[in-house]
Amino acid sequence: MTFEVTILGSNSAIPANGRNPTSQVLNFNERLFLIDCGEGTQMQFNRYKIRFHKINRIFISHLHGDHFFGLIGLITSYNLNHRTAPLHIYGPEGLDEVINVQLRYCSRQIDFEIVFHIFEPQNGAIVFEDMTMKVTSLSMIHRIPCSGFIFTEKFAEQNIRKEKIKQYKIPFEAIGDIKKGADLQLEDGTIIPNAELTLPPPKARSYAFCTDTLYNEEMLPHLQGVNLLYHESTFDKTRAERALETFHSTAEQAAEIARKAQVYKLIIGHFSSRYHEYDLENLLKEAQAVFPSTQLALEGYTFPIERV
Numbered sequence: 504m505t506f507e508v509t510i511l512g513s514n515s516a517i518p519a520n521g522r523n524p525t526s527q528v529l530n531f532n533e534r535l536f537l538i539d540c541g542e543g544t545q546m547q548f549n550r551y552k553i554r555f556h557k558i559n560r561i562f563i564s565h566l567h568g569d570h571f572f573g574l575i576g577l578i579t580s581y582n583l584n585h586r587t588a589p590l591h592i593y594g595p596e597g598l599d600e601v602i603n604v605q606l607r608y609c610s611r612q613i614d615f616e617i618v619f620h621i622f623e624p625q626n627g628a629i630v631f632e633d634m635t636m637k638v639t640s641l642s643m644i645h646r647i648p649c650s651g652f653i654f655t656e657k658f659a660e661q662n663i664r665k666e667k668i669k670q671y672k673i674p675f676e677a678i679g680d681i682k683k684g685a686d687l688q689l690e691d692g693t694i695i696p697n698a699e700l701t702l703p704p705p706k707a708r709s710y711a712f713c714t715d716t717l718y719n720e721e722m723l724p725h726l727q728g729v730n731l732l733y734h735e736s737t738f739d740k741t742r743a744e745r746a747l748e749t750f751h752s753t754a755e756q757a758a759e760i761a762r763k764a765q766v767y768k769l770i771i772g773h774f775s776s777r778y779h780e781y782d783l784e785n786l787l788k789e790a791q792a793v794f795p796s797t798q799l800a801l802e803g804y805t806f807p808i809e810r811v
Contacts (some may be wrong), residue, residue: 504532506656506708506808508731510772511547513800515715515737515751516569518543519776522802524569527733528553529654529710531636537561538652538712544573545580551803556584560631562638563594564714565649566601575605582613589616593630593638595648596621624650626725632657641725643716645750651713653725658704667700708808711766714773717747718756726764731808733800734760736771739778739786754786758793767811772800 507530512523524541535557537544548555555577563571571594581590592598599619606613622630624642630650631638634657641651661682667673671687681687687695711726713734726732734757738746746753754771761769771790774783783799790797798806 504656505530506532506710507805508538508710508733508808509551509553509805510770510800510802511544511551511553512539512541513772513774513802514569515735515773515775517776520779522774523547524572525564525714525773526573527712528558531654531656533557534559534636536654539564539570539714540573540577541569542572545577547802556581556586558590559588560591560593562630562652562712563592563598564643564651564712565595565645565647566597567647567715570714571598575602578602578606578613578617579609579611581615582611586615589618591618591620591631593620593622595624595650622650624648626721639725641711641713641722643714644719645715645717649715651711651716651722653709653711653729655709656707658707661697661701661704663701667695671695671700673700705810708810710808713757713760715750716752717750718752718760720760720763722760723764726760726766729764729766730811731768731770731806732761732764732766733770733772735773736786736790737773737775739789742775754790755793758790758797761794761797767796767809768806769794769797770800770806771797 509528511526514522523543525539526541526544527538529536537558625640626642628640630640637655639653643649643651681700684697686697708730711729711732735752736754736757737751738753740753740755743753757771787799
């Protein structure tokens with residue numbers, strides 16, 4: 504089952520040095536989720552051949568422009584392309600008002616339904632859930648309300664052992680109940696316990712998106728064992744005071760969160776415009792000194808959320 508994230512924007516504040524503001528696309532079994540929508544996101548869709556018409560759910564972390572100024576353009580483009588499917592947008596208080604005001608004053612009639620899901624950032628709060636995916640919120644420490652997100656796959660049923668189907672001649676109509684935990688009763692009355700018939704589902708994979716925030720250990724219980732963590736790393740450690748002033752993190756601090764949460768892999772991004780491409784290697788080395796399994800959130804790169 505596909506579970507991967509593609510980086511569309513990795514810069515902070517403004518487009519600079521060939522980089523775009525924050526935006527990512529999460530592919531979960533060919534269902535696409537958009538995480539933040541900075542300026543230029545539509546151009547990145549085209550550049551990296553993202554089938555953006557398949558996006559039905561958009562998650563906005565906070566109302567700083569580098570994280571959502573591309574949203575109104577995307578909505579109007581959907582309309583011009585005759586979208587009919589509802590678009591679900593998850594974000595902080597005020598997001599619906601901002602978008603609706605823009606639509607009203609540009610006299611734009613939208614011919615598909617926009618469903619806003621407004622929530623307050625809160626560690627562990629469920630933002631979205633269905634049979635296969637759960638998305639929970641993380642509370643960032645930033646200048647305005649700001650949410651991170653954890654995307655976790657769900658397994659509703661256990662796996663039945665194929666050899667047991669043959670051994671006990673299990674009828675097809677009984678397999679569904681066994682997957683849900685039922686025992687098997689044979690014709691002679693013998694009870695075969697469910698534990699003998701099934702295998703536990705694989706460990707669920709998860710992706711955590713931690714955007715604009717100060718160093719924040721309150722997130723650690725929720726990040727424990729995450730397969731892939733994206734954590735903002737706006738500055739290097741020599742500018743730790745500037746990070747504190749602007750409510751951002753350094754590469755070293757992001758790596759420290761990854762180390763303490765015992766995540767499998769870390770991606771660092773949201774780079775300050777002061778850093779050119781050749782400077783990013785220094786940010787990477789700084790993070791890897793604390794957490795070796797770190798990579799840069801380079802635009803166009805797709806990172807698999809691997810099962811461990």
